[in-house]
Amino acid sequence: MVKFKINNKEVQGNKEDTIWEIAKSNGISIPHLCHSDEVGYKPDGNCRACVVQVKGERISKSFY
Amino acid sequence: MNTINKRAPGRRDKVYFNKGRQLDLSAFEEAKKILDSYRPFKKDMLIEYLHLFNDKFHGLYAKHLRAIAELTKISMSEVYEVASFYAHFKIIDDDALPQSEVTVKVCDSITCFMNKSEDLYSQIKDSNFNARIEKAPCMGRCNLAPVVEVNHNHICNANLEKISNAIKTKDYLYKNDNFISLEDYRSNGGYELFKKLQEGTVTFDQFIKCFSESELRGLGGAGFPAFKKWQFVKSYKGPRLMCINADEGEPGTFKDRFYLNKDPHRFLEGTLIAATLVEAQTCYLYIRDEYYGLIKLIENEIKKLESLNIISKDFLVIRRGAGAYICGEESALIESIEGKRGLPRNRPPYVAEVGLFGKPTLVHNVETVYWIREIFEKGGKWFSSHGRNGRKGLRTFSVSGNVKSPGIKLTDAGITINELIEEHCGGMLDGHKFKGYLPGGASGGILPASLGNIPLDFDTLQEYGCFIGSAAIVVLSDKVDIKSIGLNLMKFFEDESCGQCTPCRNGTSMAVKLMEQKDWDIDLLNKLSVTMNKASICGLGQAAPNPLQCIIKYFEEDLK
Ligand SMILES: Cc1cc2nc3c(=O)[nH]c(=O)nc-3n(C[C@H](O)[C@H](O)[C@H](O)COP(=O)(O)O)c2cc1C
Ligand code: SF4
Ligand code: FES
Numbered sequence: 026m027v028k029f030k031i032n033n034k035e036v037q038g039n040k041e042d043t044i045w046e047i048a049k050s051n052g053i054s055i056p057h058l059c060h061s062d063e064v065g066y067k068p069d070g071n072c073r074a075c076v077v078q079v080k081g082e083r084i085s086k087s088f089y
Numbered sequence: 090m091n092t093i094n095k096r097a098p099g100r101r102d103k104v105y106f107n108k109g110r111q112l113d114l115s116a117f118e119e120a121k122k123i124l125d126s127y128r129p130f131k132k133d134m135l136i137e138y139l140h141l142f143n144d145k146f147h148g149l150y151a152k153h154l155r156a157i158a159e160l161t162k163i164s165m166s167e168v169y170e171v172a173s174f175y176a177h178f179k180i181i182d183d184d185a186l187p188q189s190e191v192t193v194k195v196c197d198s199i200t201c202f203m204n205k206s207e208d209l210y211s212q213i214k215d216s217n218f219n220a221r222i223e224k225a226p227c228m229g230r231c232n233l234a235p236v237v238e239v240n241h242n243h244i245c246n247a248n249l250e251k252i253s254n255a256i257k258t259k260d261y262l263y264k265n266d267n268f269i270s271l272e273d274y275r276s277n278g279g280y281e282l283f284k285k286l287q288e289g290t291v292t293f294d295q296f297i298k299c300f301s302e303s304e305l306r307g308l309g310g311a312g313f314p315a316f317k318k319w320q321f322v323k324s325y326k327g328p329r330l331m332c333i334n335a336d337e338g339e340p341g342t343f344k345d346r347f348y349l350n351k352d353p354h355r356f357l358e359g360t361l362i363a364a365t366l367v368e369a370q371t372c373y374l375y376i377r378d379e380y381y382g383l384i385k386l387i388e389n390e391i392k393k394l395e396s397l398n399i400i401s402k403d404f405l406v407i408r409r410g411a412g413a414y415i416c417g418e419e420s421a422l423i424e425s426i427e428g429k430r431g432l433p434r435n436r437p438p439y440v441a442e443v444g445l446f447g448k449p450t451l452v453h454n455v456e457t458v459y460w461i462r463e464i465f466e467k468g469g470k471w472f473s474s475h476g477r478n479g480r481k482g483l484r485t486f487s488v489s490g491n492v493k494s495p496g497i498k499l500t501d502a503g504i505t506i507n508e509l510i511e512e513h514c515g516g517m518l519d520g521h522k523f524k525g526y527l528p529g530g531a532s533g534g535i536l537p538a539s540l541g542n543i544p545l546d547f548d549t550l551q552e553y554g555c556f557i558g559s560a561a562i563v564v565l566s567d568k569v570d571i572k573s574i575g576l577n578l579m580k581f582f583e584d585e586s587c588g589q590c591t592p593c594r595n596g597t598s599m600a601v602k603l604m605e606q607k608d609w610d611i612d613l614l615n616k617l618s619v620t621m622n623k624a625s626i627c628g629l630g631q632a633a634p635n636p637l638q639c640i641i642k643y644f645e646e647d648l649k
């Protein structure tokens with residue numbers, strides 16, 4: 026389990042999950058284009074619509 | 090045309106011809122002959138196969154692509170996808186006229202651009218040579234700009250006369266300078282250290298100690314401490330692999346070419362030592378196609394090592410690049426060695442853990458391994474005892490631009506640009522006044538002369554929005570137009586973006602459009618820069634706005 030904050034809201038999820046998935050299961054929707062969370066869609070991560078700022082990281086990320 | 094044309098049975102609304110490009114039997118026979126000695130076919134060899142056809146027919150005919158697909162059982166779409174990604178592959182229609190055997194490429198990157206390569210290009214265009222005439226990025230000879238390639242022949246300080254002579258005399262060969270031969274290298278204790286490491290008389294731990302003292306960092310641009318990389322790679326379960334990055338595409342950089350040519354065995358021994366340290370099974374040497382003659386040189390020297398049983402056969406494998414700057418980025422390099430388009434990977438996982446063919450992989454720049462033998466022999470402290478202005482180590486600067494004697498300058502890390510120009514470059518060209526400099530090729534940003542006293546090293550330039558990268562210094566004088574420099578650099582990134590992610594693909598081309606305007610829309614350019622820097626997948630898109638941002642920050646006067 027991991028716990029962290031998105032826009033000041035406490036969220037939690039599995040360690041293996043992506044930020045995007047944890048956000049979703051906590052009722053926060055992050056915009057996305059090249060991904061769909063249906064079976065058979067892997068997070069390709071190339072449209073970059075879903076990037077978020079992670080505190081302490083130079084470069085933004087969402088799936089990774 | 091001789092095609093196999095069977096009707097596809099059993100489908101409704103079938104068409105009366107076969108869909109897709111059909112196999113041309115004579116092209117198929119041709120392909121069989123060319124590729125025969127390469128059986129069994131391997132997917133990761135696709136780029137090497139394509140080179141064979143591209144060299145022989147001066148381009149890739151569609152019928153040959155189809156034949157390669159048939160023969161190697163790689164899908165046609167993948168063959169086409171790979172072939173069309175790389176600049177050095179020219180895809181040609183089957184019914185096109187026979188191609189000229191000569192391609193003239195005019196370097197349009199930064200230093201050549203400053204030396205009027207645009208004009209040269211138009212002159213060549215107007216001269217009716219029977220040749221394909223193209224613009225191309227940096228060829229690693231920036232101190233002798235402008236540079237033109239006639240096939241593999243690098244013509245330095247090029248002019249129309251030299252070019253037409255080369256075409257007339259069919260002088261298409263890449264020429265190497267003299268180099269230290271295997272005999273000479275061995276008579277000076279060469280390959281002794283490698284032998285000792287293999288025999289176990291020196292150990293991994295000794296290397297780690299020595300290289301942590303030396304503080305040798307990766308010299309390809311990212312500056313990651315070499316010994317830490319060895320520890321990381323080794324900590325992952327084998328089998329492991331190694332790659333040498335000899336793609337040297339950063340405009341302004343030519344140190345790797347210099348070292349590969351000067352003392353190839355010092356480079357090879359360093360490679361072998363690093364490979365042995367991480368117990369790599371195979372080491373791939375990815376060398377850019379522009380250095381064709383160097384590929385041949387290294388190939389030859391490897392054969393000698395194999396015949397002397399210094400290395401086992403196929404331990405060192407050469408892979409030839411095909412004209413893509415992005416393949417210098419380590420994960421794109423790995424994709425390219427796997428025979429694919431050079432698209433950088435998302436991280437994590439890092440290549441040290443999941444790299445080439447999914448194995449833990451050590452990737453090193455040419456110069457990083459070049460230093461290994463000397464540092465171990467002289468001791469780690471010897472290396473870190475160099476340096477000035479509070480910095481440690483030696484640095485190889487590739488200097489080009491408006492100075493009297495540009496070239497390779499091996500000197501202290503932490504030297505300032507003012508010191509470098511005065512002590513090593515004979516000062517500015519007569520009549521030129523120092524105005525600014527690129528501290529790290531196209532990606533490293535641009536600094537003004539007023540910041541000429543910053544120590545040049547890793548970590549010292551960040552606060553100015555710059556980095557040293559491969560230590561490619563381009564010196565600019567008051568005679569250059571800063572805006573056009575910025576535009577030239579952004580165009581380079583636009584051309585070389587792999588096109589995978591939106592901020593970089595669209596960002597670079599949008600920035601080019603904005604920078605072509607007489608008045609720059611600073612607000613919009615700033616926003617664009619933030620998006621590119623923060624959201625791009627790899628270093629290309631992240632660094633592309635550096636020069637632009639520096640111009641906005643330091644060269645306000647020139648924007649008026
Ligand atoms: C866009 C881009 C281009 C690069 N080009 C090169 C290159 O041409 N040669 C090189 O050695 N490293 C290049 N690098 C750095 C490599 O990704 C990698 O850091 C380096 O090869 C690691 O070797 P080192 O630790 O010995 O420096 C490039 C990085 C990026 C982001
Ligand atoms: S930043 Fe540019 S070069 Fe890097 S992956 Fe994205 S599109 Fe490709
Ligand atoms: S949805 Fe496209 S990169 Fe995340």
Ligand code: FES
Pocket residue numbers: 196197198199200201202226227228229230231234235236340341342
């Ligand atoms: S050779 Fe033209 S800029 Fe490097």
